[in-house]
Amino acid sequence: MIGFVIRRLISAVLVLFVISVAVVALFTYGPSDPAQAMCPEPKCTAERQDAIRDALNLDAPIQVQYAEYMSGIVNGRQIAFGSEAYDCDAPCFGVSFIYRVNVWDDIKDRIGPTVSVAVGAGATILLIGVPIGMFAARRRGSAADKAVIGATLVIESIPYYLFVLLAFLYLAAGAGIFPQEGYHPLTDSPLKWAWGLLLPWLALGLVNSSKYARFTRGSMIEAFNQDYVRTARSKGLAESRIVNKHALRAAVVPIVTIFGIDFGSLLTGTIFTELIFGIPGLGLRALNAVGQSDLPVIEATTLISALIIVITNLLVDLFYSVLDPRVRLG
Amino acid sequence: MTVSEVLIQGPDPEVNPEPSESGEIAGRSPMRIAMDRLLSDKVAMICAGIVLLFVLIAIFAPLLCKLFGVEVRAGDPVTDTDSFNYPVIGPPNYGFTWEAPLGLEPNSGNDLLAEWFYGARTSLLVASIATIVSTVVGVVLGLIAGYSRGWGDRVVTFVTDLFLTLPFLLVAIAVSPMLVERWRDNPSMLDDASLIALIVILSVFGWMGLARLIRGEVISLREREFIEAAHVLGMPTHRILFKELLPNLVAPIVVSFSLSLPATIAAEATLAYLGVGVTGRPSWGQTILRAQNWFDEYPLFLYAPIIGIVVLVFALNLLGDAIRDAFDPKSFR
Numbered sequence: 001m002i003g004f005v006i007r008r009l010i011s012a013v014l015v016l017f018v019i020s021v022a023v024v025a026l027f028t029y030g031p032s033d034p035a036q037a038m039c040p041e042p043k044c045t046a047e048r049q050d051a052i053r054d055a056l057n058l059d060a061p062i063q064v065q066y067a068e069y070m071s072g073i074v075n076g077r078q079i080a081f082g083s084e085a086y087d088c089d090a091p092c093f094g095v096s097f098i099y100r101v102n103v104w105d106d107i108k109d110r111i112g113p114t115v116s117v118a119v120g121a122g123a124t125i126l127l128i129g130v131p132i133g134m135f136a137a138r139r140r141g142s143a144a145d146k147a148v149i150g151a152t153l154v155i156e157s158i159p160y161y162l163f164v165l166l167a168f169l170y171l172a173a174g175a176g177i178f179p180q181e182g183y184h185p186l187t188d189s190p191l192k193w194a195w196g197l198l199l200p201w202l203a204l205g206l207v208n209s210s211k212y213a214r215f216t217r218g219s220m221i222e223a224f225n226q227d228y229v230r231t232a233r234s235k236g237l238a239e240s241r242i243v244n245k246h247a248l249r250a251a252v253v254p255i256v257t258i259f260g261i262d263f264g265s266l267l268t269g270t271i272f273t274e275l276i277f278g279i280p281g282l283g284l285r286a287l288n289a290v291g292q293s294d295l296p297v298i299e300a301t302t303l304i305s306a307l308i309i310v311i312t313n314l315l316v317d318l319f320y321s322v323l324d325p326r327v328r329l330g
Numbered sequence: 331m332t333v334s335e336v337l338i339q340g341p342d343p344e345v346n347p348e349p350s351e352s353g354e355i356a357g358r359s360p361m362r363i364a365m366d367r368l369l370s371d372k373v374a375m376i377c378a379g380i381v382l383l384f385v386l387i388a389i390f391a392p393l394l395c396k397l398f399g400v401e402v403r404a405g406d407p408v409t410d411t412d413s414f415n416y417p418v419i420g421p422p423n424y425g426f427t428w429e430a431p432l433g434l435e436p437n438s439g440n441d442l443l444a445e446w447f448y449g450a451r452t453s454l455l456v457a458s459i460a461t462i463v464s465t466v467v468g469v470v471l472g473l474i475a476g477y478s479r480g481w482g483d484r485v486v487t488f489v490t491d492l493f494l495t496l497p498f499l500l501v502a503i504a505v506s507p508m509l510v511e512r513w514r515d516n517p518s519m520l521d522d523a524s525l526i527a528l529i530v531i532l533s534v535f536g537w538m539g540l541a542r543l544i545r546g547e548v549i550s551l552r553e554r555e556f557i558e559a560a561h562v563l564g565m566p567t568h569r570i571l572f573k574e575l576l577p578n579l580v581a582p583i584v585v586s587f588s589l590s591l592p593a594t595i596a597a598e599a600t601l602a603y604l605g606v607g608v609t610g611r612p613s614w615g616q617t618i619l620r621a622q623n624w625f626d627e628y629p630l631f632l633y634a635p636i637i638g639i640v641v642l643v644f645a646l647n648l649l650g651d652a653i654r655d656a657f658d659p660k661s662f663r
Contacts, residue, residue: 014488015495026505153651157644159596161603162636165618169625261494268499272600283500287604290503298504305497313495 005318012314019306024066027299069094093303094296096289103300107285111304113183114281117204118270118308120197122263124205125212130255132209133216138243140221149217152210160207161272167203168276183279200273208266215258219251226250253320260316267305360657361580367656374652380645384638388454391447398431402444402612410439422628432634435617436624446634448612452525452602453642457594460529464536464594465587469579471537472544473571477552486545490538499600502531506606525611528601532594540586547579581657588653592646599639614639 044052053059060068071077076090086095086102093103136148155163172178178199184192223229224247232242271283278284282301289297358366368374387394395402405411412418417434420427432442475486506527551557552575560570602615614635621632 011488011491015492018492019496153647154644157592157647158640159599159643161600162618162639165622166636169622174626265498267497271499272604275604286500287503298500302497302500302504305500306495309495309497 008314008317012310016307016310020070020303021062021066023299023302023306024069025062027295028062028065093300096297097294098292103296106297107282107300107304110280110282110285111308112185113279114267114270114274114283115308116183116186116193116197117200117273117279117281118263118266120194120201121204121208121270121273122259122266124201125209125266126255126259128205129209129212130216130252132213134220134243134248136213136217137220137224140217145217148213152213155207155210158207160204160269161276163207164200164203164269164273164276167199172199172277183281197279200277200279204266204269204273208262208269212255212259216251216255219254220247223247223250256316256320260313260320263309263312263316267309364581364653364656368652371652371656374649374656377645377649377652380641381649384450384642384645385454387447388451391444391451394447395444398443399428400430400441400444402448403440404444405434405439405441407437407439410434411436421630422624433628433630435620435631436628437620442617442631442634445612445617446614446638449614449617449635450638450642452611452613453595453598453639456525456529456532456598457591460532460536460598461587461591461594463529463533464590465540465583467533468537468540468586469544469576469583472541473548473575475541476545476548477567477571477575483545486541490541493535493538496535498535499604502535502601503604503606506531506601528598528606531601531606532597536590536594540583540590543582543586544579547582548575551575551578585650585654585657588646588650592643592650595639595646596643 068077072079072088072090072092072094074090076092077088079086079088079092079095086100088095088102091104093107095101096103096106099106132148136145139145179196184196186193220243226247229242229246232246237246267283270281271286273279274281274284275287282305286298286301288294289301391402407415410418411434415437416423417430417436417439418424420430420433422433430441430443432446434440435442435445471486471490475483475490506524557570557574560574565574599613599615599618602613603619605616605619617635618632621628621635625632
């Protein structure tokens with residue numbers, strides 16, 4: 001078990017390392033010129049852009065750039081734009097081109113909303129998808145089963161952003177059943193937090209749950225055909241106990257695996273949900289930053305999202321080994 | 331073809347083989363069996379018809395526009411919209427008119443039917459190219475990873491995991507303006523540049539699933555006798571990969587292609603809605619973005635592109651499911 005955890009940790013760190021190098025390299029050597037993005041031509045003269053390039057140390061090789069960026073995250077650093085210099089305290093993710101503040105100060109309050117949306121939607125997916133799949137599996141072949149499967153196919157064909165957009169337009173903006181201005185911090189008032197995020201969770205959760213319903217159904221049906229379920233039946237165990245204790249335990253393992261892999265795309269859905277509902281999260285900030293060519297902010301949000309995904313995948317893998325009685329990793 | 335194909339081919343439970351002229355049972359390739367099963371699947375054929383219709387619309391968009399007497403991107407905000415930016419003919423304020431069957435777009439006065447036809451074109455063009463590219467990349471990397479033991483496998487697997495870790499949408503919205511900025515001084519290039527950026531992004535994030543699938547298949551196939559035989563005969567590796575292994579992977583490749591095409595169409599519409607990659611070209615995603623504030627007053631504006639996307643994706647999904655079933659010897663429908 002410990003060996004597995006260590007190997008998994010090393011690979012996670014390696015992935016993060018490669019991603020961070022790629023992000024820094026893209027920023028420095030990418031097709032867009034940071035000096036141009038920061039201070040476009042008519043506003044700044046060519047000399048001034050050169051000065052900015054010098055100050056940002058853009059000609060230095062990648063390992064120097066990378067070391068500077070990483071040491072900035074740990075120790076903080078000073079960043080100069082031409083003649084002006086900014087103190088950027090640790091953790092320093094660079095200084096925003098537009099707002100001239102440490103990017104970390106700008107985005108740290110935005111991680112909470114993003115995680116709130118993603119985790120809530122993830123829980124909704126499982127809470128809707130798994131029970132529906134179990135329901136269909138217990139009644140396989142019946143009309144109810146066919147109706148459920150048909151409905152999941154239709155829902156799956158609607159791109160999630162249309163689903164979220166229509167939910168917002170009709171239920172929040174149109175009918176006003178749900179609040180339009182979405183986000184209150186959890187620490188302020190848990191009730192307001194949950195109420196404001198309820199529709200985003202439901203919309204994102206429902207549209208993604210169809211896959212899980214089908215998957216759970218298939219998994220459960222497979223489990224029902226196993227010998228140990230037959231044994232449980234012949235022992236005369238209650239049906240609910242067979243379903244919930246014996247079959248579900250085996251069926252839930254592949255579901256957790258898929259869920260872990262899907263978390264990255266769930267984060268994508270979160271960006272969209274933030275945009276439509278105006279939730280002040282990482283995704284919305286990143287979208288704004290792209291509009292303004294604010295490269296340090298884009299860099300930081302990409303890095304932090306990758307970090308969130310890597311950590312989730314890691315947790316899922318560890319959880320997986322706890323969950324499945326057959327997985328004993330030595 | 332290879333020995334294994336003859337071995338795989340078993341009696342088909344569903345479709346009776348057409349008796350050949352001499353009355354003997356004709357040998358049929360797995361591809362042929364799958365095609366027969368697919369052709370006898372009514373749902374699949376209806377979906378194929380719908381998809382074909384969309385493809386024809388995309389190809390003949392200019393012709394269709396002429397037929398309906400509409401012109402793409404020819405709206406004039408001065409003559410075609412009133413002082414409140416509402417269109418002067420058609421919905422929402424006036425009734426249906428053949429001059430603009432779907433009405434004009436508020437603010438710009440562009441014809442929405444022409445916009446829809448050309449939107450289908452952008453959508454199918456981008457999604458098809460991106461899916462083809464990502465399929466090729468996925469197959470090649472999967473073959474390499476599966477056939478090479480040791481480092482080749484480890485490197486490809488690591489890269490696959492790496493791409494699965496990257497937040498797709500964030501990278502897409504971050505990279506596309508960087509790609510586009512290169513051409514920002516040349517507006518005529520900008521159009522193509524953003525289209526190419528979009529295709530590149532969709533391809534780069536589309537190959538991982540197939541690569542994993544192919545790798546798994548190759549790992550099990552490479553231990554089979556016919557590969558061993560080819561190896562012993564001294565066949566060069568690239569020939570083993572592409573002449574011996576690849577024909578045995580047709581089924582998973584076709585299935586993966588047909589299921590990832592609708593996903594790519596949906597992704598394209600998503601990115602277009604976010605303003606990634608599409609500038610001058612009409613696009614369903616962009617129309618939805620502009621139409622969302624009009625959902626109450628002018629629902630047709632919003633629903634024409636939405637229906638386009640949903641119907642196309644739904645038909646492609648069902649068709650993909652049917653293709654998967656047709657290739658799966660275990661499924662009985």
